Amino acid sequence: MSTTTFNVNILGCSSATQSSRHSQSGQVVNFRDKLFMVDCGEGTQGRFRRQGLKFSRLGHIFISHLHGDHFFGLPGLLSTMALHGIGGEVTVHAFEEGLRLLRDWMDFFNREPSFRINYAPVTPGACETVYEDAGLTVSTFPLYHRVPCTGYLFREKPSCRPLRGDMLEFHNVPVSERRAIKEGADFVRPDGIVVPNSALTHPAPAPRSYAYCSDTMFDTRVAEAVEGVTTLYHESTYGDEYLAMARERGHSTARQAAEIARAARAGKLVLGHYSKRYDADGEARLLAEAREVFPDTILADEGMVIKV
Ligand SMILES: [Zn+2]
Ligand SMILES: [Zn+2]
Numbered sequence: 310m311s312t313t314t315f316n317v318n319i320l321g322c323s324s325a326t327q328s329s330r331h332s333q334s335g336q337v338v339n340f341r342d343k344l345f346m347v348d349c350g351e352g353t354q355g356r357f358r359r360q361g362l363k364f365s366r367l368g369h370i371f372i373s374h375l376h377g378d379h380f381f382g383l384p385g386l387l388s389t390m391a392l393h394g395i396g397g398e399v400t401v402h403a404f405e406e407g408l409r410l411l412r413d414w415m416d417f418f419n420r421e422p423s424f425r426i427n428y429a430p431v432t433p434g435a436c437e438t439v440y441e442d443a444g445l446t447v448s449t450f451p452l453y454h455r456v457p458c459t460g461y462l463f464r465e466k467p468s469c470r471p472l473r474g475d476m477l478e479f480h481n482v483p484v485s486e487r488r489a490i491k492e493g494a495d496f497v498r499p500d501g502i503v504v505p506n507s508a509l510t511h512p513a514p515a516p517r518s519y520a521y522c523s524d525t526m527f528d529t530r531v532a533e534a535v536e537g538v539t540t541l542y543h544e545s546t547y548g549d550e551y552l553a554m555a556r557e558r559g560h561s562t563a564r565q566a567a568e569i570a571r572a573a574r575a576g577k578l579v580l581g582h583y584s585k586r587y588d589a590d591g592e593a594r595l596l597a598e599a600r601e602v603f604p605d606t607i608l609a610d611e612g613m614v615i616k617v
Contacts, residue, residue, distance in 0.1 A: 313444070315340050315465060315517050315617040317540070322581035322609040324524075324546045324560070325378050327352060330589075332611060333378040334523055334582060336542070337362055338463055340445050346386075346520045347368040349462055352548075353382035354389055356611055364390045365397070369440055371447065372403035372431075373523055374458035380407060384414045391422040398425035402439050404457060405430045414523035433457035444468075450534035452525035455559040462518040470510035480504050506529065519617045520575075523582050526556055527565035527584060532572035540617045541575040542609065544582035548595050551584075563595035567602035581609035 316339045321332030333350025337357065344367040346353070357364075367390075373379055383401070390399070401411060408428040413427060431439060431449055434457065440447035444466050452458040469491040477487070482496055490496060496504045519533040523544040535541055545563035549553045555562050563567075563580055570578035580599055583592060592608055599606040607615075 311562050313341055313465070313468075315463075315519070317519060317542070317579075317615045317617060318360050318362065319579075319581070319609045319611055319615070320353050320360070320585065321348075321350050321611060323350075323378075324544075324582045325376075326585055328585040331583065331585075332356055332375075333382070335382060337367075337519065338519060340463065340465070342366060343368060343442075343445075345440075345447065345463070348373050348379040348523070349382040349386055350378045351381045351385075354386040357386070360612065360614075364393055364395045368397070368399060368403045368550050369447075370399065371521075372401070372407055373452070373460065373521070374456055375404055375407045375415040375455060376456065376524070379523070383411060384418070387411075387415060387422070387426065388419055390424065391419045393407050394423045396424055398427055400427040400429050402429045402431050404433055404459075408574065431459055433459065435459075447483070450531075453528040453559065454524045454526065455544060458524055460523075460525070460531065460534065461521045462538070464485060464585065465516040465518065465520075467516050468513050470506070470513045472510055473508075476504075476509050480509070482509070517617045522569070524560055526559050527561050529569070529572055530567045535569075535573045535575065537574055539576040540575070540579065540615065541570050541573060542579045543569055545595055545599065546582050546584050548587070548591070550599055563599040564602055567599035567606060570603040570606070575603075576605070578603050578606040579615060580606060600616040 318337040320335035323331035332352035334348040335353030336347045338345040434451045436450050438448045446464050448462050449459045452460045517539040519540045520538045521542050545566040545568035546560035547562045
């Protein structure tokens with residue numbers, strides 16, 4: 310089991326409008342204490358602070374598409390960060406038109422922010438890596454909505470194999486060889502005997518991954534794009550009774566989200582982006598419909614921290 314932090318904080322999980330129960334879409338992926346925001350509906354910055362997250366750790370913001378419920382919180386969030394005098398830089402990943410709007414807004418209201426804003430265009434319909442560091446990649450994949458929309462896939466990189474201290478000692482392995490062994494090398498003893506890597510190390514923990522899918526109609530290409538994902542967030546705007554409306558409006562039902570999770574052989578499914586017509590009982594029905602197809606399903610809720 311890997312112990313590296315890889316969590317998702319749910320900041321908002323309603324669809325088009327805020328309700329008394331939920332804020333509009335917003336999440337933070339916390340990977341080794343680096344924060345990555347995904348979508349930023351109204352109310353996101355308030356939820357961000359209430360969860361004790363730190364602006365100074367937020368380096369990248371990924372926007373799925375240019376509908377207000379995923380975007381309207383962004384100018385406010387960046388303005389607040391400027392008022393707090395946050396330093397460093399923040400990169401906003403979004404479609405070109407959204408970046409243009411945001412830049413105009415920021416130029417008008419915050420002529421000299423305390424931090425640098427990088428505007429990183431995302432290509433509609435593409436599968437591309439938009440972020441990479443030593444431990445993580447973030448890539449895009451297409452979703453199928455009424456307007457161009459992109460999903461984001463966070464993938465932990467494979468880690469090194471933990472060394473077995475007892476076996477290193479037994480074979481008298483010098484310290485200078487240990488790095489190579491962690492990376493998979495065998496050890497050749499001075500007497501010429503080859504000690505295989507598997508005798509010197511434990512298996513590396515399986516890399517974890519998180520996929521964010523909002524908003525999209527049911528499309529099996531989404532399952533192909535997130536094949537084998539550890540944790541899948543998939544919108545579930547409606548229940549079974551609105552199947553036709555879901556397709557018409559470019560959204561999914563909870564059952565369809567579960568079908569994507571099953572087809573992708575995901576580890577677990579998180580539902581969200583609920584229509585405001587659902588109260589607590591309604592959401593419980595969405596959950597029940599999804600669990601008929603994919604039992605390992607939970608409902609997103611503001612304040613929730615999900616371990617990937
Ligand atoms: Zn939406
Ligand atoms: Zn939308």
